[in-house]
Amino acid sequence: MSLRQAQRRTAAPLRYGRLLRVLRSEISHELSSSPPPLQSQAGISVGDFVVDWDDARAQDVLLRRRAGPEEEEEVAVSGLLGPLRFDGEDPAPREALVKVVVKKAGLDPALHFHCRVFDGGFSVGSARYHSSVADLGPDKYRGPSFSTLDPLLQTH
Secondary structure (H helix, E strand, O other): OOHHHHHHHHHHHHHHHHHHHHHHHHHHHHHHHOOOOOOOOOOOEEOOEEEEEEOOOOOEEEEEEEOOOOOEEEEEEEEEEOOOOEEOOEEOOOOEEEEEEEEEOOOOOEEEEEEEEEOOEEEEEEEEEEOOHHHHOOOOOOOOOHHHOOHHHHHO
C-alpha cells in the first residue's frame, strides 16, 4: 500500500467525522433557536374578533365578534396550503385555499365562501347561502359562480 492510498483511507473518516460534528452543531442550533411549538391562541383579539377556538394540530380557527349586547357573529376559517414551489433557490410564496363560514350566533343560516389567498391578496371563487349549518356538506347552490355576478356586488 502506497503512502497516498493510506492517506485517502484515513482522510475519509476524518471528513465524515467533521461533517457529523457540523451537522450535530447545526441541528442543536436550530432546536435551540426555533420558536416553541404552536399553542392554542384562544382568547387573543384579532381586530374586532376574539379567537374562540384554535388548535395547532388543526387547520381551522373560530372567531367571534360581539356587535351589540345581543348581536354576535361567528366566523369559521379553514385553510389548506398549496404545494411548495421554488423560484430559483428560494421558495415562492405559497397560495392557500380557504373556506370561510359566517353566521350570527344562535341563528342557523350561514354564508359560505371559497377563497384563494395569494401573496398580496385574495379572490373569492364562490359564495353560497346555507339555510342551516347542517347543510355545509356538499354545496347545494347551483347558481352562477361568484365571478359572474354583478361587479358592484363583488367589490362590496
